[in-house]
Amino acid sequence: MHVYCINLERRTDRRETVSREFDREGLDVEFFQATDGRIDTPKGLSLSSSEYGCVKSHVRVWRDIVEHGYKHALIFEDDVRLVDNFKSKMTAVLDEVEGISWDVIHLGPILPIKKLQVTPSLFEGQALGTHAYIISLECAKKISVFEPELIKVSPDFQLNRFPLKFLCVNEPIANQENIDRPPVLGVLESWKTGDIGFARTIDFTYFFRYCFQKFKHFIILLVLLLTVWLLRR
Numbered sequence: 001m002h003v004y005c006i007n008l009e010r011r012t013d014r015r016e017t018v019s020r021e022f023d024r025e026g027l028d029v030e031f032f033q034a035t036d037g038r039i040d041t042p043k044g045l046s047l048s049s050s051e052y053g054c055v056k057s058h059v060r061v062w063r064d065i066v067e068h069g070y071k072h073a074l075i076f077e078d079d080v081r082l083v084d085n086f087k088s089k090m091t092a093v094l095d096e097v098e099g100i101s102w103d104v105i106h107l108g109p110i111l112p113i114k115k116l117q118v119t120p121s122l123f124e125g126q127a128l129g130t131h132a133y134i135i136s137l138e139c140a141k142k143i144s145v146f147e148p149e150l151i152k153v154s155p156d157f158q159l160n161r162f163p164l165k166f167l168c169v170n171e172p173i174a175n176q177e178n179i180d181r182p183p184v185l186g187v188l189e190s191w192k193t194g195d196i197g198f199a200r201t202i203d204f205t206y207f208f209r210y211c212f213q214k215f216k217h218f219i220i221l222l223v224l225l226l227t228v229w230l231l232r233r
Contacts, residue, residue, distance in 0.1 A: 003030065005031050009033055074090070074132075075134075077131040102167045106169065112126065154203075
């Protein structure tokens with residue numbers, strides 16, 4: 001399976017750091033030069049310049065997959081961190097999905113929304129984060145036709161808007177570099193280093209669905225209590 005890592009040319013520090021991750025796990029990775037959204041950004045975008053660069057980078061990778069005809073491809077961003085024995089764990093994931101149809105497999109899902117457990121270690125659902133995912137050729141064909149200039153929300157939110165079948169690992173085998181820090185600090189660092197940071201175009205419906213999944217029993221109880229109170233007035 002072909003492996004990509006999206007990396008801005010000016011971020012040699014990230015390339016050096018993530019290369020050590022790949023070398024440790026014995027991965028042969030193609031570094032794919034990212035689009036720098038701060039250079040020649042089109043006018044009239046719904047996205048910030050950083051988001052546009054991220055979206056366009058992923059779309060270009062999808063088109064490269066189609067051009068080369070890779071049956072499946074693994075896509076990393078350069079802030080990814082891999083768990084020990086990543087390669088064998090990823091192989092186990094691919095063995096589990098044999099005979100199951102899918103478009104995208106999230107290897108480091110963030111704030112996942114679970115729909116259905118499909119194998120012992122994988123569930124069907126949605127997640128945020130584009131730092132580590134496997135995509136099928138048929139999926140790349142479907143979504144690579146979209147023009148980055150027309151996309152309205154951040155790349156991970158946009159991916160969830162496509163009518164695709166997502167699988168997610170129960171236990172992440174790839175994380176982002178700031179996963180062990182408080183979210184606010186991670187966003188601040190992202191902003192400081194020129195990444196998306198605070199400049200996010202958010203699809204709030206995703207968070208509504210995530211919160212409902214987490215607190216649905218409490219929400220249902222609250223609605224029932226409110227209904228009873230209104231009826232007794």
